[in-house]
Amino acid sequence: AILMLANLRGLRETGTVLSIPVYVFLFAYLPMIAIGIAKLVMEGPGSLATAAPPPVQPLSTFLILRAFAMGCTAMTGIEAISNGVPAFQRPEAKNAGRTLLVMALLMGVLFVGSLGLIQYLAVVAGPQETITSALARRLLGSGPAYLLIQASTMAILAVGANTSFAGFPRVVSIMATDGFLPRQLGKLGGRLVFTNGILLLGGITGGLIVIFRGDTHALIPLFAVGALLAFTLSQAGMVIHWARERGRGWWFKAAFNGLGAVVTGAAVAIVFPAKFLEGAWIVALLIPVLVMLFLKIHSHYQTVAGVVALEGPSFLVRPPSRLPLNLPPHPRVVVPVSDVHSGTYEVVQFARSISSNVMAVHVEVERGTGQRIVEQWERWWRDVPLVVVPSPYRSIVEPLMEFLDAVDALYSDGQLAVLVLPELVPDAWWKGVLHSPTAWRIRVKALSRRQHPDARRTIIRLPLHLEG
DSSP: OHHHHHHHTOHHHHHHHHHHHHHHHHHHHHHHHHHHHHHHHHHOOOOHHHHSOOOSSOOOHHHHHHHHHHHHHHTTTTHHHHHTGGGSOSSHHHHHHHHHHHHHHHHHHHHHHHHHHHHHTTOOOOTTOOHHHHHHHHHHTTSHHHHHHHHHHHHHHHHHHHHHHHHHHHHHHHHHHTTSSOGGGGSOOTTSSOHHHHHHHHHHHHHHHHHTTTOHHHHHHHHHHHHHHHHHHHHHHHHHHHHHHOOTTHHHHHHHHHHHHHHHHHHHHHHHHHTIIIIIHHHHHHHHHHHHHHHHHHHHHHHHHHHHOOSSGGGGTSOOTTSOOSOOOOOEEEEEOSSOSHHHHHHHHHHHHHOSEEEEEEEESSTTHHHHHHHHHHHHOTTSOEEEEEOTTOOSHHHHHHHHHHHHHHHOSSOOOEEEEEEEEESSGGGGGGSOOHHHHHHHHHHHOOOOTTOOOOEEEEEEEEOO
16 A cells, blocks of 8 residues: 555655665665675585485476576566666666666675575575575674664565556556557556556555465465566567567577577476466466456457547548438436425426426335425426326336336437436535435436437436535
């Protein structure tokens, strides 16, 4: 939730907030590596034979390949720079390249430094402990310095989680622009960030945490297979890109990306079987479902584009001759009435301002209320007919729909009656739950009904504000 709110504030604000844990981690971890190198020089290497328990399985090719695949998973995160190139200051590509070099250098120092010290100092993690915690405890003891390392590590993991907030909204915006996701995900919010994408990611992430009960080890197979598969597809796509462009040195670039596709593809082939029963099967099931969903959304948008398209560019100059030029008749207006009050007066006056053919309808849920409303109605609007529709099953929406169908069939003039719905608008959001959503139910039901292929029902929502 904190990461989501920080990203909703904007790119600059997010970068300022997330830069603090990065600097704290570097200023805490790099000196620890230096201390470890000094201890290694003074004390000499330790012995893993005495510090570590005997291996539970022999060293095999599969074990080496699995370690390689897990190492590839640990390297993920660099792609965030590639995803976020447009967010850099000008020149974007050069600044992103410099950032990538600095990141690779820091990752190399931290990765090699940590693994080297763990190996040569014979550091072994205890139960329910990470290997970096064991290394920090071996070098710094259990005092404030150790606690600083633990706190900065937790903070840097939170920054790592922000990688998704930097990449996911931008990726889904591209897919939304191409019509494979809802269009709303492709629009920038008021803070010039993809607000809907950030909110969607926050909701999905929260859902995963609840479903997996916060067990990050159960989520690692989903992440590993998904990330490495994405790397493989993107690298293979770049090979196709260079082969099509055939610019200067294209074969070298294609070979470089091809090597990346082979390496990450091999990692997928290793991780997927090894982690299949631990949760990777979910990815195997989810990816085809998502692809089918994307194609379904794309098909819908293509259908909508075909329906609303104007046939031919000549329409921009003059309307086609086959279109009818006669204006439609005055609309027939129907006003649902629950009671006679000042709000009813506003609705009836509005309906009479747009048409001379106005009628009201009251669905009598309780016997006897119809007669009372008819008596009150005749005191105000003798010239506007009121029809009382009995509802023995205490339903409002369905009897109203049947009445509208009957009125349309009676007139048979090629149009459907216009429905004017009064909606109460309280002066506080929480008061909305105190009022019945009948108007909303009527509107949804009326919009979903289509009785005539060439006619549609127009619905006018008239807000009745209840200030004070």
